[in-house]
Amino acid sequence: xxxxxxxxxxxxxxxxxxxxxxxxxxxxxxxxxxxxxxxxxxxxxxxxxxxxxxxxxxxxxxxxxxxxxxxxxxxxxxxxxxxxxxxxxxxxxxxxxxxxxxxxxxxxxxxxxxxxxxxxxxxxxxxxxxxxxxxxxxxxxxxxxxxxxxxxxxxxxxxxxxxxxxxxxxxxxxxxxxxxxxxxxxxxxxxxxxxxxxxxxxxxxxxxxxxxxxxxxxxxxxxxxxxxxxxxxxxxxxxxxxxxxxxxxxxxxxxxxxxxxxxxxxxxxxxxxxxxxxxxxxxxxxxxxxxxxxxxxxxxxxxxxxxxxxxxxxxxxxxxxxxxxxxxxxxxxxxxxxxxxxxxxxxxxxxxxxxxxxxxxxxxxxxxxxxxxxxxxxxxxxxxxxxxxxxxxxxxxxx
Numbered sequence: 001x002x003x004x005x006x007x008x009x010x011x012x013x014x015x016x017x018x019x020x021x022x023x024x025x026x027x028x029x030x031x032x033x034x035x036x037x038x039x040x041x042x043x044x045x046x047x048x049x050x051x052x053x054x055x056x057x058x059x060x061x062x063x064x065x066x067x068x069x070x071x072x073x074x075x076x077x078x079x080x081x082x083x084x085x086x087x088x089x090x091x092x093x094x095x096x097x098x099x100x101x102x103x104x105x106x107x108x109x110x111x112x113x114x115x116x117x118x119x120x121x122x123x124x125x126x127x128x129x130x131x132x133x134x135x136x137x138x139x140x141x142x143x144x145x146x147x148x149x150x151x152x153x154x155x156x157x158x159x160x161x162x163x164x165x166x167x168x169x170x171x172x173x174x175x176x177x178x179x180x181x182x183x184x185x186x187x188x189x190x191x192x193x194x195x196x197x198x199x200x201x202x203x204x205x206x207x208x209x210x211x212x213x214x215x216x217x218x219x220x221x222x223x224x225x226x227x228x229x230x231x232x233x234x235x236x237x238x239x240x241x242x243x244x245x246x247x248x249x250x251x252x253x254x255x256x257x258x259x260x261x262x263x264x265x266x267x268x269x270x271x272x273x274x275x276x277x278x279x280x281x282x283x284x285x286x287x288x289x290x291x292x293x294x295x296x297x298x299x300x301x302x303x304x305x306x307x308x309x310x311x312x313x314x315x316x317x318x319x320x321x322x323x324x325x326x327x328x329x330x331x332x333x334x335x336x337x338x339x340x341x342x343x344x345x346x347x348x349x350x351x352x353x354x355x356x357x358x359x360x361x362x363x364x365x366x367x368x369x370x371x372x373x374x375x376x377x378x379x380x381x382x383x384x385x386x387x388x389x390x391x392x393x394x395x396x397x398x399x
Contacts, residue, residue, distance in 0.1 A: 004177050006184035010042065013169045017046035017129070020167050025050045026127040027120045027164070029112075030082065031061070032069035033197045035131030035170060038182045040073065042169055043129045044080050052123045053080050056115060059088035060201030063219050077186060087115050091203075092210070099208045101280045101289065101399035108200040117162035125164065132168040133178060135354045174353050195226075195236045196354070204399040205240040207292070208277035214241050214342065217378045221344050224373040229348055234360040237348040239374070240398040242275055242292065244343050244382050249274035249291070251323050258322065259295055262315045265305060271296040275343075280399050281327030282392035290327025290393075293319070294343065294385055296335060304332060309361045312388040320393050328394050330385035333364075334371035340382035344374050347387045349396055357391040 021043075028043055030036045030053055043051050053073065057066045070082040094111040098104045116128060158166050170178055175196065182192035198204050202222070206214050221239035229237040252272045260267035275292045282288060297305035307315075316329035330345050346367070351357035371384035387394070 004180060006181045009173075009177075009181060010045075010184060013042055014046045017043055017167065017169055021047055021050070021127050021129075023050070024127055025052060025123065025125045026129050026167070027052045027054065027116065027123060027125040028129040029054050029056055029116055030069060030073065031055070031197060031199060031201070032065055032072075032191070032194070033131070034175070034178055034182050034187075034191055034194055035133055037069070037073070037131075037187060037191050038178055038185065039129055039131035039169055040080060041078055041185050041187065042181075043167075044078065051080070051129070052083070052125055054083045054085055054119060056112070057084055057086050057088055058091040058112070058201065059215065060091065060203045062197075062202070062222055072188065072191065085115070085119065087111075090115070092212070095203060095210050097209065099277060101204070101207075101278075102287070104203060104210070104399065105200060108203055112199070113158070113162045117164065120162075120164045126159075127167055128158065128162075128164045129167045129169065131170050131178075133170050134172055134174050137171065138355060176352055195234070195238075198397055204397045205238060207240060207242040207275075207279055207398050209243075213380065214243075217241060217342060217380055218344075220377045221374045221381070224377065225346055225370055228366055228370045228373070229346075229360075229362060232348070232360065232362055232366065234348040234362070235351045235354075235357070236396055237346075237360070240345045240347060240387075242343050242345060243277060244339065244341055245276040246273040246294075247276050251325075252293075255293060255295070255319055255323065255326075258319060259297065259315060262311075262318065263297060263305065263307060265297060265299075269298050269300070269305070279328045280395045280397070281389075282395060283324065288327060288393070291323075291325050292328040292330065293326050294330045294332065294383070296332040296383070304334065306364050307331070309359060309386070309388065312386075313359050313390065316388045316390075320389070324393075326393075328387060328389050328398075331388050333367045333384050333386050334375060335383035336375065338382065341380045342378075343383045343385060344378070344381050345385045345387045345398070346370055347396070347398070349391065351391070351396070354396060355391075357396050359388050359390050362386070 073080040218241045225239040256272045348360035349357035
């Protein structure tokens with residue numbers, strides 16, 4: 001395998017960006033993730049003040065994220081002026097009432113590019129530079145899920161529809177290569193080592209319908225998960241929120257018996273629930289919108305039955321093989337007796353290319369600390385689960 005050379009890549013891309021953009025002004029939207037930020041720095045190096053950098057505050061970013069990202073980019077050595085555009089109400093209105101993951105992704109994309117088209121026109125830009133990477137294209141074209149930043153590869157003409165042409169300097173790189181470029185450019189570790197954050201932000205970590213209360217609860221849970229899991233260095237780790245609405249499922253009894261046999265505990269000590277909303281998964285290389293099952297196992301003393309993460313992954317494998325309509329298997333870490341509106345799923349995975357991923361072996365001590373913190377800070381949460389599903393059959397993100 002040929003070694004990746006970031007210096008050569010940067011030199012070639014700066015020349016390429018200059019050739020493609022020429023003397024025109026270009027717009028770049030930065031989320032704070034390594035892809036879009038690296039893209040912005042490369043383009044700034046290529047066309048200097050002809051780059052207009054914006055952050056769309058779309059209601060789906062983490063706590064204080066727009067201001068923090070703008071501060072990093074505007075300081076030495078990058079000196080990239082950033083405009084924060086408040087479009088929170090517009091995005092929330094556009095997504096209102098939608099439950100299906102693909103519908104939400106498509107509505108986000110439509111709103112995102114409509115806003116950028118208006119911004120580009122206002123700023124006198126006919127070029128949009130964005131940090132699309134190889135995995136985005138592979139997943140979208142392959143039918144796994146629609147990445148919001150894939151246009152031309154899906155037959156969408158951005159000039160015709162939104163009024164700009166698209167330049168994508170990172171389109172042949174995987175995430176690990178983008179990180180190498182970011183380090184070479186001198187981006188702080190806060191950016192270069194930052195775990196991936198999806199373009200649609202927290203909207204794809206809200207399973208089912210989005211509302212302000214779910215978003216606020218998810219932001220609080222996200223802070224706790226990111227602070228506690230960072231030391232274990234998963235490739236990606238986050239919280240997702242699910243409405244605590246379950247429905248009678250004929251296969252629940254079979255899943256409970258399967259779990260009881262595997263864990264060697266009485267079936268009466270296990271609760272199995274199927275959630276009303278579904279999550280995106282993969283079956284035979286294609287998107288599969290499947291069921292989410294939550295498993296709660298208790299000891300004779302009423303405590304959570306602690307099982308090694310890899311054993312839980314093996315249990316998940318048996319369950320999903322026997323019940324292919326199931327996309328996600330969640331295992332309860334801590335719960336309350338009362339039936340609060342939401343549950344939180346904690347996700348942590350190890351991966352290199354983000355096309356496949358394994359569940360991270362997070363110690364139970366950490367999982368319990370995360371769960372206790374979430375239940376303390378988020379009074380509308382009933383239970384905190386750990387997602388023990390690799391990719392496939394699940395995707396990394398919930399939606």
